[in-house]
Amino acid sequence: MKSLWCLLLSLSLVIAADIQTLGSIKDLEGKAFGQHFPHHGLMLLHWFASLIDIDENNIIRFKKQSFDPVTNFPFHPYENDAKSLPKIIQTRKRAYFSVGNLKNGLVGQLPSYVTQEFYNSQSYEDRNRDRIVVVIDAWYAPVRIDQVYITQDSINSHPNGTEGDSHPTYQASPQLLRQIATLRNPLDCRNTFLKEIFPHLDFSLTIAENMFSEPGLALFLALAGYNLQGRYNISMETWYCPTSQSLQERKALCDTSRQDLEVKTSQQGKALISWRGLPSSILKTHTTVALFQREGCNGPLTEVRIDGEVAGTRETTVPFNPGLQVRLIKQDLGDTVIWWGPEVDDADGRVPVQIKDKDASLQLFARDGYAHARVYIKKTFTQWKEEFFNAWVGFYSSAADCNENYLSGQWQWVTKFSKVSPDLFSKFYIYEYASGTSIAPGVQLRFFLRDYDEGARTLPWE
Template identity: 35%
Template sequence: MFITAYDLQKNDFNPADTYEIDPALLLQIGEPYNCTVDKSNISGIYTISRNIKDTEYDRCLQFLTETGYSSADCKHSHISQRKKRSPYLQCNAYEGIKLEIKATTEGFSKLLWEVPATMMENSKYVYIEICQNTRSSETNEVHTQVRSKLNIYELSGAIDTSVSMTAGLQPRLRLYPSLFDFQFTNPYIWYGPEFDGANGVIPIKVEGFDASLQLYAEDGKACARLYIKKTFSNWQNVFYYSWVGFYKSSQDKNDDYSTYQYANRFTKIDNYITHNYDIYQYNSSLAIAPGVQIRFLLDKKYGKVLAQTTPWEGVEAMTILSSDCGTPGQSLQPKISSNVPVYFYGPEYNDVGLQLYTEDGKACARLYIKKTFTDWKDTFYYSWVGFYTSSQDKHADYYTYNYAVKFEKMETGNENYDIYQYKSKLAIAPGVQIRLLKDKSTDYVFVTTGPWKND
């Protein structure tokens, strides 16, 4: 959550006046017992009475009033109320707590966690639920079902569960300070990230056509989506012999697929709201697992691969040279490279490339923006390139970064792309990697380069 200075005239906010809110403050507002706001001389300690019938808005209003704001400043609309997922105290996982769901080799959920020692010491009962969130498109209500409940005794660990990987899975840490709390009161609940089905990866463009390909998981199986632009009305004739192959590994040859389906036999999905694209999907029998990949092949021959997804989680990013796609007889084995652009595509974007290179012994980045992508600065206004000393680093553990819109434009581009670059202070070394992230959340990564290698 962030607080910002909003400009009504421009219908935008100022990134320079945007600040992240500490989760501790949200806890104080939600459960205001003897709220210690700030131990500096600026503010003091406020004891706020709590009425069990008070709404969240009442408690927030009281908190703001006690901290110096007038009631006229505290505006709130009761017209649009978001449905709560549960009646308990809620807050997202913060620094020190790790809650993640990954895929096992059989398509089930692997739970990973880290809990601070002080939190474990102050809690008599600790367990993690794997919940299934589903949404109603008509009412915007969220229904939650507990799929698994696991008692936690260690500060960190990983457990393979029997819950199949599917969209909406979310781990929730529940803490009870005492037996009395466990039996009679509500727990503290810490929410981990919700699994979105596609593992946070946007669709890959089908080269030469107004179509994109996406790998996602449903009920523990590898599934494929095709995004077909509505103006591509004759796509079924064009793709009459085209097919999507499912592969256990990105190292598998094109004819070594686990299963496949013809593109024109995909099922159209009507419950997705898209203005420019129709969506078709197919559920395979292949278990979703690290390394699984899907590829779009133009015809019955095995040489014309027009799109292939990045391997499913846990496999280092592979680079497929765009010039290799569609070359008859060419072997399309993934190539790990540190000095060629890695391109990504999607229904909402033109193709964009990211390149790691070195200058004066430092790690540097180039962005290749297609010249037809004229509004890229608006689209990538909050996007940034992170520099990492290792491909194993978490997205938030960058060494340094720079916003994409602050890259310097090079005078010499090429026929199709404008080129922008940035030189960091990170020394180039084996394993260095750069990533293009969508926004400040660090949850959505457009593309990553392969780790740097000394040739």
């Protein structure tokens, strides 16, 4: 038995030694991870770096409200079937988790700058391959991230969302992640100053800034060797930009760095569609913003002619629901969709909130225009009904409301929530309650263990 253990340990060390550790942004150059359209890996890595804090001992932990230790949201279990990662002893507290799968309703859990390539590359088979895999150790409070890996999933992923055969895998060091995070606010540097520091990036940084407005993302992509010229050419085709004009003239005509299409909620729980920052190259053409339902195939639910408006907002009569999406349509090209906005997530991409020190979490979500409450209970939390016997959840119109001022009649005992079938969360019981409150900006949930002993509150709905 001792010999077998030594053999397994030796094999794991060999596997670990084969994985290159990336110590800086420059080390990302030329690697098979998110280097060109439509891959989203570098955007995903940039987002991940914004979720974490790294101390002087290079210990990595999640920032508050960026990770739920009960459901591991927005990460999902990763089985390491292809054996591309070092073998670890997986326990209830320590295991591999991944993020980056944009199918099966998961796309809405990530910010639009990460997912826009996925939406706008419908004909590309390999648009959903990039992943970040982490070893999460929940023995620590707050949980610790022991290792971070970047990899690519097989094109032929399993239909249930698990990962297939993997491709080149690299370990992302704390130093690399710290560098990426620093670029979000590099001492408030002006663009001119940055180009003085990185003169070789002058042209690539200029075109990156014309496409990506997220703080630090343009500089990160330029430094990491992302194929900006190829992405720029695709952008020019998308927005019907003339190629005969100078770069400066095209930038003025085709500036897409502030472009945005989104669905929000009105005070009455209806879908509110908005657009802003559309480039001048398409504003004078016959264009429309249209609201679609992800699973629908019968055309748009409603349409709005832009008629040259740079920005606008329209309230619709469509109830706010997950899967809604705004698309930009060019009518003089046979109603061709030229840009896809992000799909609505039922919880607006918000992380569930842990209920004090319990193995349970609270989440606010929307359905059919109304605010709903969802509670996740770990199956190992066998005494939850006893501990939550006097627990209740209240709905509030604003974070400024005191605990006694919940919306009239809008509360429920937790033990009376309805049990629902889990989807991705097989290790949890899920209970939900539908209120009569319209989902609207400012709405908030609060969980009370008894009376007004508050155990958790969600962020206000935006």
